[in-house]
Amino acid sequence: MPRGVWFSVGVVLLFVVLPFVYGNHDLLFSMMMYLVLAQGINVLFGFTGYLPFGYVGFFGAGAYGMSLAILLLHFPPFAALIAGAAAAVLVALVLAPLLRLSGAYFAIASLAASEVLYYVISNPHLTSITQGPYGINLAAVYDSSASYAVMVAVLALALGMVVYLRNSRTGLALQAIREEPVSAGFAGVNVVRERTRAWLMSAALAGLAGGAYAWHVSVFYPKPVFDLNISVFAIVFTLFGGVATLSGPVVGTLLLYGLYNWIGISQPQYFQLVFGVVIVALVLFLPNGLVSLLRRVGANVP
Amino acid sequence: MIAYTLSAGLLFGLYFSLAALGLNLVFGVMRLINLAHGDFLMLGAFLAYGLYTVAGLNPLYAIPAEVVVFMFAGVILYYAVVPRLLASHNPEMLSFILLFGLSQIIEALAVIAFGNDERAIPSTIYGSRPVSLFGQTFPVAWVVSAAVSALALLAVYLYLHHSRLGYATRAVMASRDEAAGTGINVHRVSAIALGVGLALAATAGAFSAFMLGSIGPDMGIHITTVSFAVIVIGSLGNPLGTVLGGLVYGLGLMFMETYHPSWADLLPFVLLIVILLIRPSGLLGQRVRLA
Amino acid sequence: MCPSALLSVERLSKRFGAFAALDGLSLELAPGEILGLVGPNGSGKTTAINVISGVYTADSGTIRLEGRPVGNLPIHRRTRLGINRTFQVPKPFKALTVAENLEVAAVHSNAGREDIARHLDLLDLSPLADRQALTLNSAQQKRLDLARAMITRPRLLLVDELGAGLNPAELTRMAQMLQEIARSGVALLVVEHLLGFLRVLTSRVVVMDAGREIFEGSLEAAAKDSRVIDVFFGH
Structure with a gap:
């Protein structure tokens, strides 16, 4: 059995069982959503080293892809969800040339791309297609438990993807690209194809999460599904736990998003302060995240 | 209409050059992108706003205070984190993330200190009569902001090209290692460059209430992105190329706002x-990824 | 073109702005042969390796591997056809272990666990197998670089300044390793500043200056050639 399978099964089962004993299903849903987004960031940043500040663009594309498939094309919700993921993958394909940029340039360009997407979708001139700034209403297909179940499935997919990357030569090839793209070429790795694949996989995860989110909340404005803070949260959760591991993003999300719900909702500025301090401290003292501490004392973490 | 758009574009172009110049100077000297750049500009804006509300001070006279405070902050910030980052195995990415964390801290502290409300300094403090320029009329505050920007750009030019420290700064920009080899104190030069960079941002901040309409603690990330666009258009790492970028951006913005206002937000x-x-030449110089 | 040539390079040129790094370089290499490439700094030796291996694309000229043009192929395609190289400053996958470094390269040559173990052994890396590459010293990183190249089963190996920074014992060992590699039929193009090290490896050298060949023959003859002397000591 590949390493990390039991861990993943445990995490998924946790979210299957928790709704029966814990009443705040919206919190559980958002927790899963961030677990998925954090693993999506992990697939891209952890394995290939590209930091997508504009990751939320895929989430928004998924939410809008799903919603417009229902409103304009009258897709049933499950088919619409796939359309949402397809929309995100399509955006990723269009943006694939950004992967030619290195480091910080890529990060900022991807941020700009997600802003472009936001300003286009929310533009009043496109109201007849996207509802512009007035937002989406999917009340007709609202189904709280079905959308919850879909998010559980997306979470399982996200964890499965990372288990695969952690245990396969594909994952190793991606890490090689992250470390030294030129040497990766001389190891026979098709650098352009592999990194594009990771980019598309990562986009698909965010698209699915966005679609499931749209279905779950069913009424939303463009601003919150293109909110830069969604990218920021997912990135920091991943960094905090530890990139290129399976458990790091999970641990990071459970702890920090837990903390956010404890102090963050009512006092977001204090949470943001803690958040900023955590980021600075991580870079200076623990660049490989919490999980690396456990590894250092000899624990065998997936 | 065209004449108005062109001259307003020129005024705003000068202002955006100033807003972005510090970011480019810091990039040129340290090869790091200061993601907290816009947040320092925001702090500069609030310092000017505070001096105005408490002492009725004209933002023009707040500039000396801005320069002193932010020079100092830049030098401290440099010695606190940069040498340590440069020694790590991935300085570019780590410094980027660290400065992002710093930007979060600054924004949070600003919300805690000033609240979330948007603030403005009435532009009538320069008198309510508009100024005539190139046959067009503009608010005085715009003209004052653009004039201060032009003077600051000139001052940076003189500093870089006609002072010993500026000469050393340009040497470090050309090659950090070779500059160190010729006996230049690279850390000192870099620390001062970061101080100058933040002081320029803060100076631009003092006029942001006029040029950007209002100020608020969350304006930082937008300013950083716009500034980054400006320096990329000009020339990354070449401070004076920023002026070109600023003018292109200022003119572009004015044309969009005149003719396609609902799409203007997309421009930067x-x-x-x-x-x-x-046009990635010069952008990928440090670490080229093979396409 | 010589029919037995594995690599044949014809009139290769590469400019960087106004600077002609390569200006019509031609050379040929047979299987199992070791060819030394020497010349003063900036004469285009490393550019030649970069262009032949695919890091840069030449402005003009042809590169053939067994008659097949490879000059427009991306790096991984050339690697799979049998071209590989080492770097003057080794570029291992720093966060990965030594064994993982080789595993990355093993994928596309279908090399198995035994092959990885054998290459670790061949280059004295077995005791370091589970160490992160960034903890290796420079000599160890050079051997890892070579192992990463060798596990792809190259037929042409481009070696860039492998001797620099090695102590005499390491140099002797490295020379033995390169000779073993050549004996197995691999053609080696060796850029080297350390002429003593090169002399142990081969008698045939090409001397470059300003991006072109100015001499081809034995090292001994090169040392007596007036053009070569002029290039190394003239200016």
Whole structure:
């Protein structure tokens, strides 16, 4: 059995069982959503080293892809969800040339791309297609438990993807690209194809999460599904736990998003302060995240 | 209409050059992108706003205070984190993330200190009569902001090209290692450059209430992105190229706002992506990824 | 073109702005042969390796591997056809272990666990197998670089300044390793500043200056050639 399978099964089962004993299903849903987004960031940043500040663009594309498939094309919700993921993958394909940029340039360009997407979708001139700034209403297909179940499935997919990357030569090839793209070429790795694949996989995860989110909340404005803070949260959760591991993003999300719900909702500025301090401290003292501490004392973490 | 758009574009172009110049100076000297740049500009804006509300001080006279405070902050910030980051195995990415964390801290502290409300300094403090320029009339505050920007740009030019320290700064920009080899104190030069960079941002901040309409603690990330677009359009790492970028951006913005106002918000982002993709020379110099 | 040539390079040119790094370089290499490439700094030796291996694309000229043009192929395609190289400053995958470094390269040559173990052994890396590459010293990183190249089963190996920074014992060992590699039929193009090290490896050298060949023959003859002397000591 590949390493990390039991861990993943445990995490998924946790979210299957928790709704029966814990009443705040919206919190559980958002927790899963961030677990998925954090693993999506992990697939891209952890394995290939590209930091997508504009990751939320895929989430928004998924939410809008799903919603417009229902409103304009009258897709049933499950088919619409796939359309949402397809929309995100399509955006990723269009943006694939950004992967030619290195480091910080890529990060900022991807941020700009997600802003472009936001300003286009929310533009009043496109109201007849996207509802512009007035937002989406999917009340007709609202189904709280079905959308919850879909998010559980997306979470399982996200964890499965990372288990695969952690245990396969594909994952190793991606890490090689992250470390030294030129040497990766001389190891026979098709650098352009592999990194594009990771980019598309990562986009698909965010698209699915966005679609499931749209279905779950069913009424939303463009601003919150293109909110830069969604990218920021997912990135920091991943960094905090530890990139290129399976458990790091999970641990990071459970702890920090837990903390956010404890102090963050009512006092977001204090949470943001803690958040900023955590980021600075991580870079200076623990660049490989919490999980690396456990590894250092000899624990065998997936 | 065209004449108005062109001259307003020129005024705003000068202002955006100043807003972005510090970011480019810091990039040129340290090869790091100061993601907290816009947040320092925001702090500069609030310092000017505070001096105005408490003492009725004209933002023009707040500039000396801005320069002293932010020079100092820049030098401290440099010695606190940068040498340590440069020694790590991935300085570019780590410094980027660290400065992002710093930007979060600054924004949070600003919300805690000032609240979330948007603030403004009435532009009538320079009198309510508009100024006539190139046959067009503009608010005095715009003209004052643009004039201060032009003076600051000139001062940076003189500093870089006609002072010993500026000469050393340009040597470090050309090659950090070779500058160190010729006996230049690279850390000192870099620390001062970061101080000058933040002081320039803060100076631009003092006029942001006029040029950007209002100020608020969350304006930082937008300013950083716009500034990054400006320096990419001009020339990354070349402070004086910023003026070109600022003018292109200022004119572009005014034309969009005149003729396609609902799409104007897209401008900096589209420009940024297009320039990064079609004219990447000089951008990829440090670590080229093979396409 | 010589029919037995594995690599044949014809009139290769590469400019960087106004600077002609390569200006019509031609050379040929047979299987199992070791060819030394020497010349003063900036004469285009490393550019030659970069262009032949695919890091840069030449402005003009042809590169053939067994008659097949490879000059427009991306790096991984050339690697799979049998071209590989080492770097003057080794570029291992720093966060990965030594064994993982080789595993990355093993994928596309279908090399198995035994092959990885054998290459670790061949280059004295077995005791370091589970160490992160960034903890290796420079000599160890050079051997890892070579192992990463060798596990792809190259037929042409481009070696860039492998001797620099090695102590005499390491140099002797490295020379033995390169000779073993050549004996197995691999053609080696060796850029080297350390002429003593090169002399142990081969008698045939090409001397470059300003991006072109100015001499081809034995090292001994090169040392007596007036053009070569002029290039190394003239200016």
